[in-house]
Amino acid sequence: MVATLAACGGGGSGGGATGSGSSFILGTTETVTAMDPAGSYDFGSWNMQYNIFQQLVNIPPGGTTPQGDAAKSCTYQDPKTLTCHLQPGLTFSNGDKLTSSDVKFSFERNIAINDPNGSAVLLGSITDASDPNNPKLASGAIETPDPTTVVFHLNKPDTTFIKVLTTATASIVDEQVFPADKLLPDNKVIGSGPYELSQYKAGEQAVLSANAKYQGAHKPKTDRIFVQYFNDPAPLKQAIASGQVDIAWRTLSPTDLNSLESNSDVNVIRGKGSEFRYWVFDLKTQVGKQLAIRQAVAQLIDRQAIAQKAYDGTVQPSYSIVPPGFAGQKDSFKTKYGSPSVSKAKALLDKAHIQTPITIKLGYTPTHYGPNTVDEANELARELNNSGLFKASVGDAEWEQYQTLYKQGAYDLFILGWYPDFLDADNYLTPFLRDGGFYANGYNNPQVNSLLDQELGSTNPQDREKTFGQIQDIVAQDVPLVPSWNGQNVAVAGKDMTGIAQTLDPTYIFRFWLIGKKG
Amino acid sequence: MLKTLLAPFRNTSGLARWILVAGLVITAVFLVFAIFAPWIAPFGFNQVSANGHAFPKMAPPSSEHWLGTNDQFYDILSRVIWGARTEVIVVALSVALAVIIGVPLGLISGFVGGWTDRTLVLLMDALYAFPSLLLAIVFAFLLQGPLGGGILAAALALTAIYIPQYFRVVRSTTVSAREATYVEAARAIGARNGTIMGRYLFGNVIQSVPVIGTLNAADAISTLAALGFLGLGIQPTQAAEWGYDLSRALDDAAAGIWWTALWPGLAIVLLVTGLTLVGEGLNETVNPTLRKRRLRDFVMPTREPSTTLARGEVEV
């Protein structure tokens, strides 16, 4: 099958690096929305972009602090000013030079195009949103004094912005190739990253070839990578179990993973993840508005049982709104509530003179977060009912209807899931706690708001961590939501694959350049 | 009218009758499951513990759980028995609704003719040409939100697909029957249109309905299972449904866990087979071109003199 490696299907120079012709196949159930960084906000797309493009800074595997990628360094002069110095002599895979004007162009077009599937929302600190239908780069927000220097002037103190620069939405594109006002077709994208896109068949497969002109630090170990897109986990499971793909990453069910453990041809590699599952209280309902009830639920929830029964032990119980591995994280819920205890919960309710059993309505959505959600909801309901203090019932709705229903107060307590955009604790705090959070549950604590402002405006890591700790403690006290579990970042791979364990970290960036195949 | 309805059953013979009987027996077993589920099934359909003792997860068949348990801690035997109830309810509901709407429409359309007829035929043809599963998907999509993944959503989805089938058959029978002499005679004695349709035509056209009905029922179960496979079916906490259980069990088979997928799958195959056999068996009789030409023994009458005339009497 190694006839002529003359690729077809467009994309870059179509060839690849010279070399031994090594390759591997990765299977995934993720979908790709767009290869253009201005047009996507999802795993599948971002994953390709991390390998095709460079960003100013990157998070190293397993780390939390941004390191230079296309830039030598990026540093804050003050909480509103960030300066980056580019590496000299960078080029794109088509030979065009990469300079600061490409960087500015990349951000400008991302904000202006404002694609409905895009992630320009992350660039709020440099956006002029005075006309919501026509956002543009805030004037003066990006200064390019010379071809290798970029200065960001933020419109508010935001020390998470450097982390935003590590995301795929901040990828650097070639201003001579990408249009300023619309997306570039998928099979024409080119970047300056370790790989270039040799072929893209939407919904079927993407082929990456090592970029011969790449000058960065992430030299690819493999020349060619085939990414196969699966519509359903069942054939993916079959494929990895029988060796038809070399790596399977996202998303196999807990049952599949556990059964693959006993397959001697593959390794199940589990890394730390940052997926978050949590139950939100609707503070506008009769039940949700009573603090003692919320605290009682936090006291009763048996996270180990949920992890075991609903997920076969493949998830980690979560004791805080921020997952472990993030700077400043502390298990506030464990400190405050300890192990599940019916007597302590009863004490809480008695002190507040609340009659038991309390009728409480749980809500979940059956398919959006996977088929085990129903098991988790049933398990939590059982735990509440078995305590004798609650009469819990469970309702469900498909994802679209669910979103409307929970905002209308159909449930007292409903389940949601979260993936971080970038690796900073704030990404688990601001979206949930400020002004009711994106789910509009009615929680509004001025103390929390001012603490959030404080950490966003602080460039001192220790100060930020202390503030994070304070916020987490308040959350454990107020219980606007109950954390349930954190997911792992899991991949299944043939025994001859290397480098995978290294890249499985809470960023969920699958760094193809680290992966190799022996023999 | 009952006699006309049961005529196809009574006309069977030979192997056709055996097939019919086999199908009826299988269907009857599942009907019994469906009706008497609360008494036959060892546990409830979403029961996960008994006597304070939680069920194991994905346990192989044992004396406590005859068919094993699945990965949601449910007892599979109970899910199969309760599932029969779900299937029967959904199918009965959808077939009944389709018949109630489709048959009268076909009768009226065939009898009245004209523009009403042409428009209805166009509409029904369009729906009939539609791949039934796709229409079911779109309906389940639509109804899932407001009605929750419930029995009603699945039933209504199936109703919409099957109305055109009854419409077509009834209409074509009506069209050929309405020119018949007895209808003309009825008109001549002043019978109103309603009476003609109700008393005269209805009995004739209704004969083919049981055949279609059983074949549709079989199809409905397959479609329900397919909806479950695509994630558009009934939620496990609301009812037991074989398609859903099967779709969740598919991965297990490759891991050597055969019981979670086998029993629901077998249940689907058996019930659909049973219903199809009933339909097939009926078809053998209702369709006259399939009936075997039977050679009956014919005895020639003996030659006997006519005694009346021999006595010499004269006929006037």
Place this chain on the structure above:
Amino acid sequence: MSAGSGSLPRYIGQRVLLVIPMILILVTVVFLLLRVAPGDPVTAAVGGKLDPQAIALRRHQLGLDQPLYVQYFEYLKNVVTFNFGHTISDNRPIIDVIRDNGGATLTLTLGAFIFALAIGIPLGLIAGRMRDTAPDVVIRIFGVVTYAAPIFWTGLLLVILVAPTGWPTYDIASPETKFLVHPITHVLLLDCILQGNIPATLDVLQHHLLPCLTLGLLLCGVFIRLVRVNLLQSLQGDYVEAARARGIPEKFVIRRHAFRNALVPVITIIGLQVALTMAGAVLTEKTFNWPGIGNQLVKYLDARDYNAVQGLVTFFAVVVIIVSVLVDIVNAMIDPRVRY
């Protein structure tokens, strides 16, 4: 052809004209159902991440907050100019989706038909010939069971059976084949043959075996039943009695007269199964991760992508309607009683 009547062209004309209102009705039905259904591509994608204002902005950008009739007429306008638009969830022109993935569904269904006919017709003829004997019963039960078994169950059984042999169990070709073969006709099998790439052609054929067999088994049950019934009907015919009366040996009677007449309606049969085949194809493609239109439909359904689902379902419906019109025309040419 039909000398005097002139009714055949008229019949064809009528059938073709009727296609347009039928398609219009279907398009409208699908549009209404999807728009009335709760949810939209925006909430499906980012409902769990963005606050209500951001979501509303995006919906506004996509024109999803316009009144229903405005959206409907927009859509009709586009359909008439053959502009099916782009998918919302990943910005692909829907024509591209049909073009890139239609070939895979085409070869899948053709392969399935080949299997179904190769298995179904001989079995149907045997069953009819040996009516009410053991082979008849066994064959009929086989036909019913293959039709009754859920296709994803059958598919899975086949995969489990075959997996240990190393036979490919998903997708239409290996990644290398897909990479190396240029899309000319957009039907992968044809492209491999046209480019003279033998290993690639074999690879594609190898991948076709399991899915085509799975779908073919589902269809062969229908063929068995129909061929058997047709054979029985022709065996009842007077001309058969006449042939027997003339003393022609039974086996000639069967082979020369009955079989041939039994098979004439096969074209009609195939045409009528298109709707069933489309449905079966959707499920088969999901089971085998086959890159056909059915698989894309399922994917866009999950994403609540209106445009995509509308476009693809309409395409399915149009195909079914066109095939059934063609079948009616062929039928009319063969059987004059049909032309009204």
